[in-house]
Amino acid sequence: MFGRKQDPPLTVDAPVVDEPPQPTPSGKGRPTPKRKEAEARNKRPLVPADRRAAAREARAKARVQRDLEYQAMRNGDERHMPARDRGPVRRYVRDSIDARWNLGEFFLPFAAFCLVLQLVTAISAPLVAEISLVVLYAYIVTAMFDVAMMWRGLKKRLVAKFGAEALPRGLAMYAVMRAFQLRPMRLPKPRVQHGQHPA
Template sequence: MFGRKQDPPLTTPAPTPEQTPADEVRTGKGRPTPTRKAAEARNRRPLVPEDRRAAARSAKQKVREQRELEYQAMRTGDERHMPLRDRGPVRRYVRDYVDARWNLGEFFLPTAAVFLVLQMVTATSAPTVAFASLVILYVFILAMIVDAWLMWRGLKRRLRAQFDASQIPTGMAMYAVLRAFQVRPSRLPKPQVKHGQRPA
């Protein structure tokens, strides 16, 4: 009778008609939190493009642009866009060493062409000359192989003095020999040093 009046039970006000379900999930960012289903649908990408021909053309165009970029980089010496097989200080040192040297291998193609033509011309009229030209060509090939071996021997010694063993990739001998056998104007990447200009 003299006790305190019991407070009325707390009730949650009913949502007004203007309040939408999106308002109930609003966050402090000012927008509704997306449901998992909506997020997954937004992030889903089709495995197969709708227009396969357009996708193939786009892929070919990207490959063509990448090849052109690599080709221009090999012509100018820009290592940032060169193929991976030509990047790095060790490969650059190998190229400079080979390009600074006079290699018998770089004269193989013109020499072989001359001797083969001489052999064909003299095969019937002068068999002795044809046989001699063939022998000389084989001697030149043997000398070219010896010269390449001597080149790699000196280059390997310089690489070990210039770089740590862990920095020298495998296959540098073949990389150097194949470059030495190419005619100098056709080498890619283009030579960046002159004959006699050995790398430090």
């Protein structure tokens, strides 16, 4: 009763401890598939189930593509031309050859005339047949020399206009083959007349 007053008990606030963040669940959220299951799911048949139908569809697609390319070569639409005929370099080559009179473009009719002449005169006039054969060979040599000179001058102009690194491989054969075709049979169709050389 007369004793010492007892102090009220001290209350100490507990220190606030931040709880560690809960780890976010990692992984896919689903079990990893077995190897056999994954391989079975990724397997695709190399051969379609109906091979005949697939072949018919492929032929139809190829036919549509060929028709599109043929029409493009007739009307000059370069977007749908075959890759070997696209680009400014090949267009310049075509225009240069079409603007020039080439001995090669008359080779087929001249060769046909010489062969018919040989058949007609083989028995009645063998000398004429031999002469026509010699003339045909001389024409071939002259046409080859003509196309060689054509390519030599054309290559110089191509290098000056586009640069040597811009010339694709096989351009010489592309030019020679066009020079030996009859003008009406050339594809893509000629865009210039004889004498209208490109700039």
